[in-house]
Amino acid sequence: MKFQISNFKFQIIFLFISSFFLFLVDNAHAMHISEGILPFNWALFWSVIAVPFVAWGLYKLKKLSAIDLSFKPLVGLMAAVVFIISCMPIPVPTAGTCSHPCGTGISGILVGPAISILITAVALLIQALFLAHGGLTTWGADIVSMGVMGSFAGYLTFKALRSIKINLAVSGFMAGLFADWATYFTTSVELASGIKGDSEFMPLFWKILIAFIPTQLPLGILEGAMTAGMVILLYKKRPDLLVKMRVLKAEEAAI
């Protein structure tokens, strides 16, 4: 205990330094919990939490693809887009290296949280099987942090800001920002609960949260900018798509 109080400064410095090193690995995937980190009971717990959300996504998919046959291919392609976005290295100035956005804010805005969770589950499974990003045993935990929390945070932020007439760019930016930060917050909870062993949860949770700060705070801002850029591009080039996906009302799309 003496160590934990008298060396708080050291802990902070160590966590910052270790997080810098963590992201020096060229393809570090900050949002993905690595295969095997979680013990069996926690891996099972997060999988059980994820199942109803994925089932909800499948139910929505079935309903929507019965109306429009092109919806299933669209969801497949959106999953490919999310896969590519979450594999793309983007520079994080404060860490002096590259990290990766999660892309769930974008899919949350465009296709709603239910389908977005399904899209994330698909992208995560392919990454786990063939790229060792995330894992089969942490698939449930990754779906909850990236899919459920990321999609809901992005979708709800965007809808809330649009309902009070905030412009598209700012709404998109905030949606991307909160989707990223919600994911990183949930990942910290999952990691701390999974690796705490006999230690207390809260101290470890704070340490992991602090370790994420150098990359995830700026990355959230970058993801916000990326989401805003995407929404603006769609608004300029194909406003009809935003109306079709119920992102905008028809009268708002008239430019």
Place this chain on the structure above:
Amino acid sequence: MEIFNEQFKKDHLLSRVDARVKLGVSLLVLAMVLSYKGLAFPLLILCVSLAVCVRIKIPLKVFLLRFSEPVFIASVVILLKFLFSGQEAMFSIKISGVIITGHKDGLMDGLQIAGRILGAVSVVAVLGFSTPFTEIMAALSWLKFPKSFIEILMLAYRYIFVLLEDAMVIYNAQKNRLGYSSIRRGLGSFGALTGSLVLKAFENSQNITTAMIQRGYDGNMPMMKHKPFRMSEVIASAAIITAMGIIWKM
């Protein structure tokens, strides 16, 4: 994406084994690795998996790429647990007024988690290196994964390569026009790149649907038919699982 190159195109013993058997064995071994309290079993699994990777001639570069991230995460976890977790002090040094204490129980916990990470990653690596994607999909459908989910997986896998090529063309064009010369321009370019990919996804989905309908698509895609299990494979996998189970229990 180099790691995406299909290693399983090579003909070897594991590539001929039924994907359902490989998936079943992998999932059971993963459950054992995760639930094992100690270091010995995950390390044994790691050694066996590494030997299999060498035997099926996985190129060193692909192998290192696959393990670089998990190894680094495992190292950070060991350090975190060693310095910040545990009660039993192993050593204590004072550097510039800061006392750094390493904990024996923290180190043991860290090693256990690191062993679990490496053991589990190696199992999934062997599965990924030895099984084509379509066979894994067929195995998932045999495990009663929802059909719609597998259809989306197959569509996504197919179009990752198409969209990735588009993304590279757009990215190179942006880069040649100094689209990433400053942080501000880079952000704008990256947003435009993402938006273009989404636009392509929407446009391609319409074209794909039209092409699929012309080929008789009615909202459901056909799945690979399951061949009957080969008795020799079932017996061999049961023997492997039993042996692993005995070691796990020891």
